[in-house]
Each structure stands twice: as C-alpha cells, then as structure tokens.
Amino acid sequence: xxxxxxxxxxxxxxxxxxxxxxxxxxxxxxxxxxxxxxxxxxxxxxxxxxxxxxxxxxxxxxxxxxxxxxxxxxxxxxxxxxxxxxxxxxxxxxxxxxxxxxxxxxxxxxxxxxxxxxxxxxxxxxxxxxxxxxxxxxxxxxxxxxxxxxxxxxxxxxxxxxxxxxxxxxxxxxxxxxxxxxxxxxxxxxxxxxxxxxxxxxxxxxxxxxxxxxxxxxxxxxxxxxxxxxxxxxxxxxxxxxxxxxxxxxxxxxxxxxxxxxxx
Numbered sequence: 001x002x003x004x005x006x007x008x009x010x011x012x013x014x015x016x017x018x019x020x021x022x023x024x025x026x027x028x029x030x031x032x033x034x035x036x037x038x039x040x041x042x043x044x045x046x047x048x049x050x051x052x053x054x055x056x057x058x059x060x061x062x063x064x065x066x067x068x069x070x071x072x073x074x075x076x077x078x079x080x081x082x083x084x085x086x087x088x089x090x091x092x093x094x095x096x097x098x099x100x101x102x103x104x105x106x107x108x109x110x111x112x113x114x115x116x117x118x119x120x121x122x123x124x125x126x127x128x129x130x131x132x133x134x135x136x137x138x139x140x141x142x143x144x145x146x147x148x149x150x151x152x153x154x155x156x157x158x159x160x161x162x163x164x165x166x167x168x169x170x171x172x173x174x175x176x177x178x179x180x181x182x183x184x185x186x187x188x189x190x191x192x193x194x195x196x197x198x199x200x201x202x203x204x205x206x207x208x209x210x211x212x213x214x215x216x217x218x219x220x221x222x223x224x225x226x227x228x229x230x231x232x233x234x235x236x237x238x239x240x241x242x243x244x245x246x247x248x249x250x251x252x253x254x255x256x257x258x259x260x261x262x263x264x
Contacts, residue, residue, distance in 0.1 A: 016077040023056040028076035030191035032262040039071035045121040052104040066094030106164030114187040116194035124205040125184035142204040147231030150174035154181040192248025193240040
C-alpha cells in the first residue's frame, strides 16, 4: 500500500512530550494503551488497521499510529499527529497510511461522538462482515452490540475520499459499524468508551462464529422482546459511563502491571 511520508523528519519521539499540552498527552496515553490492548487480545493485523483520537482544542488534528510499528510497540510519544489532509503536524520520520486516514477522518470530522475511532480486521469480525445476516441476536453480547450497529458496503481499499460521505451517512446516529466484507469499527466520546464498544462487538462476532460452527439447526432464539429490552438496558450513554468509570481504569492498571512502556 502507498504511504504518506513527512518531508521534515527532524523531530523525534523523545521531543513530543515537550511540544504538546497536558490534555493532548492524556489522550496520547489512552490511545497508546488501546493499541497495546488490541495487541494483547490478539486483534491486531500486523501493522494494518488503525485506532485514532481527536486532539483536544480548536484545531482539527488527530492522532493515529505510525504505519511502520507493531501495535505492541506503540507509545504515547510515537503516535503521529495529523491534520485534516493527513499531513503530520509535528515532524516525524514515520509514515501514515492514507486508507486509514480516509475512514477515520470521515467520522472524526462529521460525527459528534467520534472523538475516538477504532477499526479492526479480526478473523471473527471479517467472518461476520461476510455473513448475509450480519450480527445475530443469539447471545447477550450480540444483543448489546446489535442494538447500536450500522453497516457499510465494501467499496475496495479505502483510498477514495468520496467514500467518506457514504461512511458518515451509513453510520447515522449509531456508534458501531460492520464494514461489509472488511471488518469492524466503533466510535466513542473517549478512547475508553470506544474500546469497550469495540470489545463488545468483537466478543459478539467471536461467539457467533463459534456458535455457527455447529450449524444453524438447534439454535435457541431469545424470547420475543428480549433484544429490545437489552437495547433499552444498554444505551450509548450507559456504555460510556461503564467504560470511563470502571472498565477503562481497570484496563490501564492491567497494562501497567504487564508493561507501563505505553506511557512513554
């Protein structure tokens, strides 16, 4: 795949902390943690797929992964800050993937809740994206994820900027998406909220693939009205509260026990 390189590579990762606000640094730490967690859970796809976050402030700047690093290597200072054109704001020697920018910029710039955007190519997510029925309601996690899911048809590798308009239209007011024949995606008002939403979606896809490996005969359908009840029990605001107050702090403690290097 083609990449966009920054002509001015004078800066170094070690210089970044001194060049950004405390608010931006906090987002950098969270996003680096999300990359490490994706690697920890086995959701990464070598250097491919992306997690991004909007930089606090009036500028339309975003953080995304350096395209030449594995997810378990990413740190707060190695994340690349780019503008709406996909060009690095702080000098870096790292490349940026234009396909990743196409998908993420569309949602960051047009969806109010899309402060964080995460996209994966897991085998389970790809498998469900290729199923005619999409995500099914046969598990509790499937019901949670399905109540807030959107779908977008595959248009090829996402280098066409015109696709951004269709992505936004398909997302609507939902917070998770199955990219048909491609993978999964989630947005959130914080990195932690986005990650938890993606976790539920990936968990549901994994369970569905395993469930269907035994065939469709004999599947137990949930009682009528139960999926709607679960939808009402898990509104987007509730997912955010659970993520920010409970799940995300616990996940950061987990990473700190394993390797706190993501904070560098």
